[in-house]
Amino acid sequence: MSQTHLDITRDRCPMTFVKTKLELEKLQPGDTLEVLLTEGEPLNNVPKTAIEQGFAVMENVYVRDNVHRLVIRKPEGATP
């Protein structure tokens, strides 16, 4: 099990979702992805679409200046 990191705080739509999706596709069951993202559209939609795609949002923590830290996990038993 591994954790990867992604910072999309300087990206704009649609690359916020695109980069997250491409990283999520690389996860194996049990792996986590840590994402730094800003409030507004990224925070409203990245966790929502991750959940819709069968991932679990383990943490959603305010870090600083409109930046949040998400930890998204690919559940055990999910299709690799």
Next chain:
Amino acid sequence: MGPKNRGNTMSEKKKLSLICMSGDFDKAVAVFTLASGAAAVNYDVNVFFTFWGLNVIKKNTGRRFLGKGLLDRAFNFLMGGRSNLPLSRLNFGGISPGLMTGMMRRRRVATLDELFQASLALGVNLYACEMAMHVLGLGKDDFIPEIKDVLGVAAFLDLSHGGQTLFI
């Protein structure tokens, strides 16, 4: 896992189909922004390129004499490929797309090339219009290999059935 956490099954997957008729730079940006954004939030995405839109998916991104007849060759040379797309307004003889790309880079907005590559990486389905290819004397080999198929109207309507369709 509760209902909120359940992934979409194939039957629930949302679908977006885009008809790209324009060969303008800004409209191609709109096409690939919508295509990559929708694919990133788990939509099935189809893009159907017709008429000037075919310039966007040419294998050669610059100007090339393509086709068999004199007019085919002249048209295709003058229109060029993805690196020659004009801005729909204020093109200033072809300078503006480069200036716009610079502005997009400086403001950390994805460029046309980045959006195009993201769409390919996310598995957006690209199709070329059979009729428009025939008019312009283009063959499937003139396009990027990622073009999934050459289609007519009926086949595109079948593909887009049940989802949202936008014409650009």
